[in-house]
Amino acid sequence: MNLQKDEVLVSSPWKKWGLYLACLGGILVSYALIYLLIAAFLSEKTHKIQPISSESTDQKHFLLTQIVSKISKQAGLEVEPKVGIYQSENMNAFAMGMSKKNSLIAFSSSLLQKMDDKSIEAVAAHEISHIANGDMVTMCLIHALINGLVLLVKIPLAVIKFFVLLIATDRAEFTFAWLIGIVSRIIQATVLFLGNLLAKAFSRKREYKADLGAAFLVNPESMIHRSEEHTSEL
Numbered sequence: 001m002n003l004q005k006d007e008v009l010v011s012s013p014w015k016k017w018g019l020y021l022a023c024l025g026g027i028l029v030s031y032a033l034i035y036l037l038i039a040a041f042l043s044e045k046t047h048k049i050q051p052i053s054s055e056s057t058d059q060k061h062f063l064l065t066q067i068v069s070k071i072s073k074q075a076g077l078e079v080e081p082k083v084g085i086y087q088s089e090n091m092n093a094f095a096m097g098m099s100k101k102n103s104l105i106a107f108s109s110s111l112l113q114k115m116d117d118k119s120i121e122a123v124a125a126h127e128i129s130h131i132a133n134g135d136m137v138t139m140c141l142i143h144a145l146i147n148g149l150v151l152l153v154k155i156p157l158a159v160i161k162f163f164v165l166l167i168a169t170d171r172a173e174f175t176f177a178w179l180i181g182i183v184s185r186i187i188q189a190t191v192l193f194l195g196n197l198l199a200k201a202f203s204r205k206r207e208y209k210a211d212l213g214a215a216f217l218v219n220p221e222s223m224i225h226r227s228e229e230h231t232s233e234l
Contacts, residue, residue, distance in 0.1 A: 034144075037098070043096050044084075044096070044104070044106075047086040047088075047106060048086055048087065049084035049085070049086045049104070049106045050084060050085050050086065051082055051083070051084045051104075052064070052065060052083050052084065052085055053065060053083075054066065054069070060112055061085070063117065064083060064107065064112070064120065064124070065083050067117075067120065067121050067124050068080065068081060068083050068105060068124050068128070071121070071124055071125050071128050071217050071218065072128055074217050075128050075129065075131075075132045075213075075217055076132070077100060077128070077131065077132060078100070078101060079100070079101040079102070079103075081095065081097070081103040081104055081105045081127075081128065081131055082103070082104040082105070083104070083105055083107070084104055084105070084106045084107070085106070085107055085108075085109060085112070086106055086107075086108060086109065087108075087109045088108040088109060088110055089108075089110050090108055090110060091108060091110050091111040091114060091115065092108045092110075092111060093105065093106060093107045093108065093111055093123050093124075093126075093127055094106055094127065094136075095127040095128075095130045095131050095135075095136050096136050097131070097136060097137075098137065099134075099137065100131055100132065100134065103131045103136070105124065105127045105128070105131075107120075107123070111123065121218055122214055122218055125213070125214035125217040125218045126210050126211060126213075126214040127210075128213075128214075128217065129209070129210040129211075129212075129213030129214050129217065130206070130210045132213065133206065133209060133210065133213065135206045135209075135210065138202075138206075139199070139202070139203060139206070142195075142198075142199050142202065143199060145195075146191070146192065146195035146196065146199065149191050149195065150188050150191050150192060150195075153184065153187050153188055153191060154184060154188055157180055157181075157183070157184040157187075158184065160180055161177050161180040161181055161184070164176060164177040164180065165177045
């Protein structure tokens with residue numbers, strides 16, 4: 001059996017690039033998963049979300065859990081999202097969690113005080129649509145990947161700059177290190193700008209999709225009523 005030299009000693013550049021890209025993808029995915037775990041935990045602690053249940057003695061809280069339970073079943077969720085309340089003067093609600101089976105919907109105290117049951121139902125349907133579509137996980141992963149790309153630019157250039165400064169002996173070498181820092185900042189700013197632009201565009205698209213899903217889950221007039229009531233408070 002005759003083997004050519006290039007078959008034995010020379011590896012394909014495509015294999016090398018494939019290995020590099022696979023390693024890069026693995027790093028980004030690992031970072032994204034860690035980011036997702038930390039983000040959910042920090043969001044809950046930052047807003048000081050207090051969980052409520054159907055056994056709550058507060059009539060408003062009890063009705064809220066019933067609304068979420070009813071709409072979750074309509075949306076086909078296997079596990080009902082947990083419900084939480086946080087203190088805020090802003091009328092807001094958001095969904096978070098690692099998956100559809102492990103999610104939570106948080107409502108601000110101001111929203112519960114100022115909105116009627118019809119509007120709250122529309123808000124709950126909107127957030128449940130986000131959960132059913134997997135939007136909160138997707139958005140979190142997108143932001144994690146953006147930040148991961150920034151780190152992949154920042155860390156190698158920071159290491160190069162460090163070693164250049166370590167061995168620098170004249171003005172030209174110190175200037176080169178300074179230029180590395182400038183290039184690093186420009187690249188990071190560009191990646192963040194483009195990444196956040198794409199994230200915002202995707203987020204807006206998913207908001208429209210969640211509104212459409214909410215209109216399907218509840219009476220479309222409830223969505224209109226919610227918008228009118230929210231606008232009147234601004």
